[in-house]
Every structure is written in structure tokens, then in C-alpha cells.
Amino acid sequence: xxxxxxxxxxxxxxxxxxxxxxxxxxxxxxxxxxxxxxxxxxxxxxxxxxxxxxxxxxxxxxxxxxxxxxxxxxxxxxxxxxxxxxxxxxxxxxxxxxxxxxxxxxxxxxxxxxxxxxxxxxxxxxxxxxxxxxxxxxxxxxxxxxxxxxxxxxxxxxxxxxxxxxxxxxxxxxxxxxxxxxxxxxxxxxxxxxxxxxxxxxxxxxxxxxxxxxxxxxxxxx
Amino acid sequence: xxxxxxxxxxxxxxxxxxxxxxxxxxxxxxxxxxxxxxxxxxxxxxxxxxxxxxxxxxxxxxxxxxxxxxxxxxxxxxxxxxxxxxxxxxxxxxxxxxxxxxxxxxxxxxxxxxxxxxxxxxxxxxxxxxxxxxxxxxxxxxxxxxxxxxxxxxxxxxxxxxxxxxxxxxxxxxxxxxxxxxxxxxxxxxxxxxxxxxxxxxxxxxxxxxxxxxxxxxxxxxxxxxxxxxxxxxxxxxxxxxxxxxxxxxxxxxxxxxxxxxxxxxxxxxxxxxxxxxxxxxxxxxxxxxxxxxxxxxxxxxxxxxxxxxxxxxxxxxxxxxxxxxxxxxxxxxxxxxxxxxxxxxxxxxxxxxxxxxxxxxxxxxxxxxxxxxxxxxxxxxxxxxxxxxxxxxxxxxxxxxxxxxxxxx
Numbered sequence: 001x002x003x004x005x006x007x008x009x010x011x012x013x014x015x016x017x018x019x020x021x022x023x024x025x026x027x028x029x030x031x032x033x034x035x036x037x038x039x040x041x042x043x044x045x046x047x048x049x050x051x052x053x054x055x056x057x058x059x060x061x062x063x064x065x066x067x068x069x070x071x072x073x074x075x076x077x078x079x080x081x082x083x084x085x086x087x088x089x090x091x092x093x094x095x096x097x098x099x100x101x102x103x104x105x106x107x108x109x110x111x112x113x114x115x116x117x118x119x120x121x122x123x124x125x126x127x128x129x130x131x132x133x134x135x136x137x138x139x140x141x142x143x144x145x146x147x148x149x150x151x152x153x154x155x156x157x158x159x160x161x162x163x164x165x166x167x168x169x170x171x172x173x174x175x176x177x178x179x180x181x182x183x184x185x186x187x188x189x190x191x192x193x194x195x196x197x198x199x200x201x202x203x204x205x206x207x208x209x210x211x212x213x214x215x216x217x218x219x220x221x222x
Numbered sequence: 223x224x225x226x227x228x229x230x231x232x233x234x235x236x237x238x239x240x241x242x243x244x245x246x247x248x249x250x251x252x253x254x255x256x257x258x259x260x261x262x263x264x265x266x267x268x269x270x271x272x273x274x275x276x277x278x279x280x281x282x283x284x285x286x287x288x289x290x291x292x293x294x295x296x297x298x299x300x301x302x303x304x305x306x307x308x309x310x311x312x313x314x315x316x317x318x319x320x321x322x323x324x325x326x327x328x329x330x331x332x333x334x335x336x337x338x339x340x341x342x343x344x345x346x347x348x349x350x351x352x353x354x355x356x357x358x359x360x361x362x363x364x365x366x367x368x369x370x371x372x373x374x375x376x377x378x379x380x381x382x383x384x385x386x387x388x389x390x391x392x393x394x395x396x397x398x399x400x401x402x403x404x405x406x407x408x409x410x411x412x413x414x415x416x417x418x419x420x421x422x423x424x425x426x427x428x429x430x431x432x433x434x435x436x437x438x439x440x441x442x443x444x445x446x447x448x449x450x451x452x453x454x455x456x457x458x459x460x461x462x463x464x465x466x467x468x469x470x471x472x473x474x475x476x477x478x479x480x481x482x483x484x485x486x487x488x489x490x491x492x493x494x495x496x497x498x499x500x501x502x503x504x505x506x507x508x509x510x511x512x513x514x515x516x517x518x519x520x521x522x523x524x525x526x527x528x529x530x531x532x533x534x535x536x537x538x539x540x541x542x543x544x545x546x547x548x549x550x551x552x553x554x555x556x557x558x559x560x561x562x563x564x565x566x567x568x569x570x571x572x573x574x575x576x577x578x579x580x581x582x583x584x585x586x587x588x589x590x591x592x593x594x595x596x597x598x599x600x601x602x603x604x605x606x607x608x609x610x611x612x613x614x615x616x617x618x619x620x621x622x623x624x625x626x627x628x629x630x631x632x
Contacts (some may be wrong), residue, residue, distance in 0.1 A: 054545060054625050075549045082547020093542050093629060097239040109232055110547035151546075 001158070001191055002028040002051065007060035007070075009046050009214075020046045022214040023060070030158075031189045033182065035202035038211035044195045045163060047211065051193065052085050052161045053077040065158065082110040086152025088162035088181075088194075092144045094136045100147045101132040107151035122150040126180055142173030149180055160184070162194040166201055178204055229556075236560045240532070247528045248568035250521030251608065255572025255601045256579065257514040262597045263580035265507025267590035269500055275418035276496045278358060282459050283492040284466060286311075286452040286473070306486045308446035309430070311476060315454060319468045323457040326353040329430060329449045331437050333403035337389045344385065346402065346426045348433025356453045359422055364396040364411035367429050375431035377407040382425040383415035402428070403436050462491050511597075515604075521568070522608035529561050529616035540620055541628025554621035561613025562606050569605030573598050 009021040020043045028034055038044050049055040050062065053069060056077070062070040069080055086107075087093075094103045104119040123132050126146040136144050145165060152160060162181065166174030178201055185192050194205070202208050209219040237244045288306040312327035328349035335342050353359070354366045367378050379402065386395050386409075395409045413422055428436075430449070440448040456465045466489050473487055533540070540553055548556075577598075580591040 049626055052545070075551070078544065078547055078549040078552075081545060087545050089629070093538070093545075095539055095542065098235065102235070105231075106543070107546055109229070110543070110549075110552060114231065 001030040001032075001065060002026070003061075003063040004051075005061040005063075007047075007050065007057045007062060009043070009050065009055070010058045020214050021050075021057070024214075024216060026209070026216065028191065028193070030191055031185075032207060033185045033192045033205045034194070035205040035208045036193065036195045036211060037197070037199070037202055037208055041213075042211045043214040044211055048161055048163055048193070048195055051159075052087060053080045078110070083155070084158045086149075086155070086157035086160045086190075088145070088148050088152055088160065088165045090164040090167040092136070092141075092148045092168075094144055094147055094151075096136050099133050099135055100128060100139065100150075103136070103147055104150045104154050107154045111155040118154055119150075122154040123147070125153065125184075126150045140173065141169050142176055145169065145173070145177050146180065149177070149184075153184065158191060160190050160192040160194075162192065164195055164197065166196065166198065174198070174201065232556055233559050233563060236536075236556065237563065243528060243532070244564055247525055247564050248571065250524040251518070251565045251568030251605050252521075252572040252575065254514065254518030254521040255569045255605055256576035257517050258511060258601050259573055259576025259593060259597060260579050260583075260591075261510035261514045262507060263576070263591035263593045264583075264589055265503065265510045266592040266594060266597075267580075267584065269503035269507065270592050271590045272499050272503060273496060275421070276492055276499070278416060278418050278421070282455045282462065283356065284454050284456065284462065284469070284489060285491075286454075286469065286487055286489050288450070288487050305440055305442065305448040306477060307449050307452060308442060309449055310446045311473060312449070312452045314472060314476060315452065315469055318472060319465060321456050321458050321461040321465050323455050324352040324355045325452060325454040326350050326356045327430060327449045327452050328353065329433055330451075331433065333436065334401070335389065335426075336401035337398075340389050342388070344424075344426060346379075346428060346433070348428050348430040350430055353427065353453065356455050357422065360414035360416070362412045362414045363394070364409070366411050367427070371410075372429040372431055375435055376429060377402075377405055377432055378410045378428065379407045380411040380413065380427040381409060382413050382423045384423040385426055386412045402426075405436055407432075459493065462493050466491060518604065518608065522565070522612045525561055525565055525609060526612035526616060529557065529613055530619070533557065533616050533620040536620075537623060537628045537631045540623050541625050541631070544623070544625035545629060550621040553623075554617045557617035557620045558610060558613045561617065562609035565605045565609030565613075566602070569602045572605070573601060576601075 004024050004026040007021055007024040008019065011018045011020060024047065036044050036047065046055070050057055053064075053072075054077075056072075057070050060070065061068060064080065064084065069077065072080070095106065098106065100123060101116075101119055104122055105114045105116070108114050108119070120129070120132060123129060126149050128143060128146055128150065131139060131143065136147070139147065160181070165177055165181070169177065181192055181194070182204055184190055194201075196202055207219055210217045286307065307327075309327050312325050315322060316325040326349050328347050330345050330347045332343055333346045335344050335346075350372055351366060351369050354361075359366065361380075362383065364380070366380050367376065370376075371378050379400070381389070381395060389395070389400065390398060390409075395412055398409050399406050400409065401407075407428065413425075416423055434447070442448060454465075454469075456462050469489060470485065474485065477486055479486065540548075543553060577593055580593050583589050584591045
């Protein structure tokens with residue numbers, strides 16, 4: 001499903017260059033639940049951005065479902081994001097002026113168009129049927145993250161990418177979010193990659209990849 | 223359809239979730255468009271009013287006055303001070319020039335008018351019965367003096383509506399007598415009130431033959447009777463230029479002017495005056511429109527300013543949209559359409575306000591205003607154009623944002 005071949009990412013920092021990823025080679029099969037762990041600055045987020053087609057590698061190959069995406073144009077990458085990838089962020093990234101339902105519908109705008117019924121179904125799946133008309137400020141952190149999951153879920157993505165999804169939540173809400181993600185993985189066979197600091201959360205995953213200074217130190221093969 | 227619906231709802235969200243800002247953005251366009259509509263309506267209304275009053279006098283009217291035409295260079299005789307036009311000239315024109323339907327010579331003189339205790343000094347015009355046809359006069363009561371009155375020099379008079387009001391008030395003037403320069407004259411007709419510029423509301427008419435008895439008759443060296451102007455109408459307006467040419471050559475030969483001499487009379491046709499006035503008026507209308515267009519431009523710059531701020535403020539939203547699969551042109555179109563919809567609604571509201579103001583100004587009698595479809599269409603399309611033009615740069619800015627950085631911004 002995901003096939004990374006010797007991926008590097010170099011950022012220009014003034015006159016010097018900062019090498020964030022130093023030759024990552026990684027295979028992830030369809031339906032896996034994978035945690036990526038590592039200290040700050042190890043390149044976790046950069047790796048996730050590359051996997052999510054928000055950025056392009058400096059060199060190397062990235063095949064997503066057998067398709068080479070590392071050399072696609074910005075417009076084609078956007079299309080891949082819209083159709084295949086569901087993002088879940090640490091800071092939720094909901095639009096504060098929209099209701100939960102409208103936020104979920106936003107997930108469909110660039111993936112074929114709004115379908116109200118499916119938005120409500122997705123909210124029901126994360127247990128928010130009672131709160132569809134609430135705005136993010138009226139929801140708890142855990143509920144906001146559930147709206148974000150519904151937004152990612154609504155377009156039937158093949159890949160879920162979660163960047164520290166529990167980083168801003170208390171441990172109880174964090175457990176809830178993880179159990180929703182694991183049950184989606186179990187019921188719908190969605191491939192889930194999550195970046196986390198929390199070993200407890202990582203322990204729910206089938207595989208843990210450790211990253212340090214832009215290199216994989218453990219969990220390379222499954 | 224589904225896609226279009228999603229798209230419109232996206233744009234609507236952008237506008238409706240920032241209501242105050244959207245309203246303020248619109249306001250500049252509303253004021254600009256309303257100003258254009260109102261000023262153009264005033265300009266066009268004034269033009270129409272002037273042309274209407276010319277029309278009421280008869281656009282086929284041609285007037286000949288003595289004296290050279292006014293022009294630049296050299297001192298010329300003042301119109302009216304020279305005495306070159308005669309009744310015989312008028313008769314010759316009536317007989318010899320084709321396409322002339324009526325000719326009315328007239329002679330004006332200041333005479334003392336006395337009615338009861340009212341005593342005024344006023345200009346009196348002696349003319350022929352043809353004057354009614356030539357000047358499109360409308361009779362309110364009584365009748366204009368007849369050919370028979372003219373032939374025998376009857377001491378009868380026809381009064382303009384205002385002068386009748388001054389002399390006789392509300393009482394019926396027909397059959398009343400008044401003193402005019404020492405003579406007793408009888409009122410036989412009163413004219414309809416016309417309220418047009420240069421209209422006959424303040425005029426007093428008597429037969430030219432009666433006038434000749436009241437004031438000392440001036441004669442030219444050839445013994446012809448001097449008059450102060452000749453008015454004539456043409457039967458076919460398309461032949462007005464031809465008639466002016468024919469009259470000119472006829473008068474030149476009658477006045478025995480050499481080929482190097484200048485005309486000792488000047489001819490003005492209403493058609494010519496109407497053309498000059500409408501040209502001047504449309505220039506003025508354009509100028510008014512241009513002034514209003516500046517406020518529209520300022521409104522457009524306001525749109526750009528607010529759209530730029532809006533893009534900055536919504537950086538994270540743009541990042542989220544990109545993460546959800548929005549392409550550059552999706553974002554670009556979103557912001558562009560948002561700007562265009564704002565200015566379009568501003569334009570429509572501006573048209574409605576401008577139209578209402580123009581309507582009330584007109585119906586309250588302050589000014590004549592005319593709102594034409596072309597101005598409305600122009601104003602609305604210009605306001606959409608402004609949205610697209612001034613929204614272009616902010617929208618492009620938005621579309622170029624890097625999604626990763628945009629998502630990190632607060």
C-alpha cells in the first residue's frame with residue numbers, strides 16, 4: 001500500500017541546508033495500524049506530511065497503492081489528498097464558525113460534493129448524533145477530535161494519518177479517540193498511521209516505527 | 223450539480239460567516255454604484271428636459287435675425303440693432319423657397335400697458351396669424367387674431383399665460399380692453415401655460431399691421447418695411463439644411479450683397495440648437511459619470527484591501543481546505559467568486575438605492591431624472607468587474623499558500 005524507497009527531505013535554511021529525512025525506506029501493508037514514535041525534531045511530522053502528499057520528497061520514490069506520487073504536480077497531489085487521505089491533527093483544525101455538521105461536510109467539498117446524509121452517518125459513527133448543530137467552542141476537546149475524525153471518515157479514505165491526535169487531550173478523551181481509531185481500523189480495514197509520544201497509545205498499534213535524526217532505528221519491517 | 227452546490231455553499235459560508243465585514247466591503251460599491259446611477263440620471267434627465275422644451279417650440283423652426291452672426295475676430299453689429307430684414311423679405315421667402323410651410327415676420331417694440339391700476343412696460347410682438355403654426359402656440363381661451371384682423375390692422379391682442387395673470391389676475395380676460403402705448407386694444411385670446419425655456423408665457427402678440435400704426439414705421443433705403451425677425455417652419459425636417467441655404471442665397475441677392483460681403487442677417491435652426499445642446503449635455507453627463515466612477519474605483523480598492531486582510535485571517539482555513547484536497551484553483555476561484563458576489567450584491571443594492579433616490583428627486587419635482595437600462599447594466603457589470611479585478615491578487619495570494627505552513631498558523 002505504502003512503499004517508500006530511500007526518501008530524503010532537505011530544507012534550505014538560509015545558506016545552509018537542513019536534512020530532515022536521511023533515506024527512509026519503508027513498507028506499510030493495506031490495513032495496518034502503525035505508530036510512528038521519536039523525539040522532537042526526529043522528522044516524524046515531515047514524514048507524515050510526505051505520506052499525506054502535503055509535501056514532496058527531495059529525492060527517493062513514494063508509491064501509494066502502486067502509483068508513484070513523489071513527482072506529481074500540486075494539483076494532482078491535491079486530488080490524491082482529497083480522495084485517499086484523511087488527516088487528523090493535534091489541534092483538530094476545525095473551522096470555528098461552522099457547526100460540527102458543516103465541518104464534516106467540508107471534508108466532501110473537494111471529494112465529489114456534499115452529501116448531508118453521509119455527514120450525519122459519520123457523526124453518528126463517532127457518537128456525536130446529539131451535537132451536529134454545535135460549534136467547536138461548544139464542544140470538548142475529545143468531541144472536537146471526534147468531529148475531525150468524522151470529517152476524515154466521510155469521504156471513505158484508504159489512509160488515515162493522525163499527527164499526535166491525543167496530544168491536547170486528557171488521558172480519558174485520548175483513550176476514546178484511540179478506541180474509535182482502532183475500531184475503524186478493525187471494522188473497515190482502514191490503514192492508520194499515527195504519530196505519538198505516548199508509549200501507552202503506541203501499544204495499541206500492531207507495529208511501532210522509531211525515528212531518530214531522520215532515520216528509522218526500529219520497526220522497519222513488519 | 224452536486225459539485226456546484228458544494229461550491230456555492232463554500233462561497234456562501236465565506237460571506238455569511240463574516241457578515242459585518244462583508245457588509246462594509248459592499249458599502250463602498252453600494253455608494254459608488256448609487257452615485258453613478260443618480261448622477262447619470264440627473265444628467266440624462268436634464269438633457270431630456272432641455273430637448274423636450276426645444277421640441278415643444280418645434281424642432282422644424284428656423285429663425286432669421288438681422289445683423290451678422292456672432293463670431294470671433296472683429297467687431298460685428300449687434301443682432302437686432304441693424305435694420306436689414308423687411309416684410310418684403312418674408313414674402314419673398316414664402317413665395318420662392320420650397321419646403322417652407324409657414325413664414326411669420328415679426329416686429330417687437332416696448333410699449334406701455336395699462337389695465338385698471340396695473341401699469342407696466344413690456345415687449346409687444348407684432349406678427350402675422352402664421353405665427354401660431356410656426357411657434358406651435360396653444361390657445362387656452364379665445365382665439366389667435368385672424369387673417370381678417372391682420373388685413374385691416376385690428377387693435378386686438380393675444381396674451382401669454384403669465385402676462386395675462388399679471389394684468390388680469392384670475393378674471394376672464396377675453397373681450398376686456400387695455401391700453402397699449404396710447405391705443406385701446408381688445409384681448410381676443412390667451413395662450414396655454416407652457417413653462418418651457420424661451421416659451422411664449424410672457425409674450426404679447428398683436429397684428430403686425432396694428433403695430434405699424436402704433437409705432438413709427440422704419441423703412442429701408444429701398445422703401446421696404448423693417449421688421450425684427452422672420453420665423454419659418456419647414457414642411458420636411460430633412461430639408462432644413464436645404465431651406466437654410468436657399469433662404470441665405472435669396473436674402474443675399476435681395477440685399478444686393480457682393481460675393482465678398484458677409485451676410486447682414488443670421489439664421490438659426492432649432493435642429494442645430496438642439497444638436498449643440500444635446501452634445502454639450504451628454505459631455506456633461508459623461509463628466510458626472512466619471513466623477514461617480516472614481517468613488518466606484520475607491521470602493522474597488524476597499525474590496526481588495528479587505529480581501530487581502532481576509533486571506534491573512536483565513537490562512538488556517540485555507541490550509542485545512544488544502545489538506546482536505548482543495549487544489550490551487552479551487553481556493554483561487556473561491557476567493558475570486560466571493561469578491562465578485564460581494565461587489566455584485568453591492569452593485570445591485572446600489573442600483574436599487576440610486577433608482578429610488580432618482581425616483582424621489584423626480585417625483586418631488588426637485589429635478590428631472592431619467593434612469594436608463596444601459597446605465598444600470600453598465601453599473602452592475604462594472605461592479606462585478608471590479609470584484610474580479612481587485613479580487614484577483616488576494617485570491618492568487620490565497621491559492622499560493624503552502625498548506626503545511628498555513629496549517630501551523632494561528
